[in-house]
Amino acid sequence: MKKQNIFPHRKTMALMLTIISFIMLSAFHIQQQEWKAPASADAKKNPLTNDATTISAAKAVYVKECQSCHGKKGKGDGPSATDLDKPAGNFTTAKTQDQSDGALFWKISEGRKPMPSFKKKLTELQIWQTVVYMRTFKQ
Ligand code: HEC
Numbered sequence: 001m002k003k004q005n006i007f008p009h010r011k012t013m014a015l016m017l018t019i020i021s022f023i024m025l026s027a028f029h030i031q032q033q034e035w036k037a038p039a040s041a042d043a044k045k046n047p048l049t050n051d052a053t054t055i056s057a058a059k060a061v062y063v064k065e066c067q068s069c070h071g072k073k074g075k076g077d078g079p080s081a082t083d084l085d086k087p088a089g090n091f092t093t094a095k096t097q098d099q100s101d102g103a104l105f106w107k108i109s110e111g112r113k114p115m116p117s118f119k120k121k122l123t124e125l126q127i128w129q130t131v132v133y134m135r136t137f138k139q
Contacts, residue, residue, distance in 0.1 A: 037099065041106035048128050050135060058129035061122065066130060069115070074137035084114045091137040104131045 048054050062070075069084065071077040074091030081088050089096060096104075108127050111117030118127060 035107065035112055037103035037106040041102045042100040044102035044105055046101040046105070046128050046131060047125075048132050050132050054129060054132055055136065058133035061126050061129050062133045065118065065122065074134060086114060088115070091134050092139045096134070097138045101128075101131050104134060 068078045068080040069076070069088045070091065071081065071088075076088035076090050078088070091097070105127055107115075108122075108130055109117065109119040118130075122130075
């Protein structure tokens with residue numbers, strides 16, 4: 001006698017449940033996980049040096065695009081920071097400063113909510129400028 005299948009769509013159900021749990025877990029993971037640039041980002045080298053001309057151009061970009069959240073001194077205390085659902089971080093700390101220029105370049109280019117992505121808004125050179133400017137916050 002043929003074994004009766006009480007759950008004819010058991011396999012489909014199992015598959016759907018797996019997919020749903022996967023989506024929920026990855027959303028949770030993204031929310032909770034520390035933001036890390038991929039290792040490959042380190043290989044990208046900063047074409048700029050921290051000379052006075054670069055710093056002054058860099059400051060202009062930073063003030064316009066970044067300061068509202070990251071604050072004048074990079075402490076994450078800009079006027080818009082209080083509206084964010086996540087702290088904007090403190091650029092003066094080793095946690096930020098120990099990352100390579102390439103890693104910072106990658107993060108600024110990609111963004112991560114609520115931080116916007118800048119790869120369409122700024123040129124590569126401007127993004128490198130903001131990296132140079134971020135280094136001036138080092139303590
Ligand atoms: C709307 C607010 C906002 C703006 C504007 C903004 N950021 Fe951010 N930024 C954030 C938030 C929030 C985080 C933390 C994101 C996270 O951890 O997921 C962050 C994180 C970062 C990080 C990662 C720091 C670390 O320690 O890993 C870098 C680098 C950064 N921002 C650079 C910039 C630069 C440069 C600009 C301007 C070109 C900029 N941000 C503009 C909100 C902002």
